[in-house]
Amino acid sequence: MENLHVNGVSVVYPGRHAGDRVHALDNINLNINSGDFVVALGASGCGKTTLLNLMAGFISPSTGELLLGSKKVSGPGSDRGVVFQKHALLPWLNVMENAEFGLKLQGIPKQKRREIAAKNLALVGLQDFHEQMIYQLSGGMQQRVGIARALTCDPTMLLMDEPMAALDALTRETIQELLLDVWQKTQKMFFFITHSVDEALFLATRLIVMSPRPGRITHTYEIAFNRKFLACRDARAVKSSADFIKMRETVLSIIYGDERAAETVEASHG
């Protein structure tokens, strides 16, 4: 399996005037190995989406480079599957047709691509919904199709930008558990963005906390609450354990510290 290396990456967005330039990321160094579930947390504007967009190849760094294995990331590729906050499914196609779409584009024969898509749909619990149209599905089911679709081309890496943000709390918890099952079964690299500290702690093997202006990784934690869950299958027990609560307080104090600092900057400029 290939690893992802983010080496000394900075991103500066050009503004309309020289003074409007946004230093979105500054000297980011990060290695993601197969089987890592990396979650990024941080105040709004700290560059999380920018970092994911670099990994997806949607944008290029201003300085530094990203390598997937030994290959430089220079654009989107089927080795990286992306799940968006708002599902980006094709509403005029049904569940199966969405899940097999990427393979169809690659010219894979129908029987073969249906077989692969069916396997991915089963992985997200949608084996009985192949014929349903996207608009007939709940938000949670749509996100499941989004996950199945991202798995279509058997990517090395899954990239997810707040994929649960629009879901109700109960559906969100169900999909968190489902994601951990997918992670355990596929052993792919995951890069996941969220604003929920609980979600981050529950899912991650590594948690990176970022701070804005310019976007930097300020804290990194290796954690194992996800493995605890996979061993006991009791999310409530994991999330109410003393270790989990202590870690949540630590992370919250870092993030709220940042947000207060950001407000002070804005107030002094406004």
Ligand SMILES: Nc1ncnc2c1ncn2[C@@H]1O[C@H](COP(=O)(O)OP(=O)(O)OP(=O)(O)O)[C@@H](O)[C@H]1O
């Ligand atoms: N295309 C762009 N052009 C100019 N500035 C941009 C662009 N995209 C993002 N930015 C700026 O770069 C900074 C980082 O943005 P980014 O979207 O990566 O943050 P984020 O951590 O994902 O925030 P959020 O939590 O709100 O999604 C912000 O100040 C944002 O305004």
Ligand SMILES: [Mg+2]
């Ligand atoms: Mg974002």
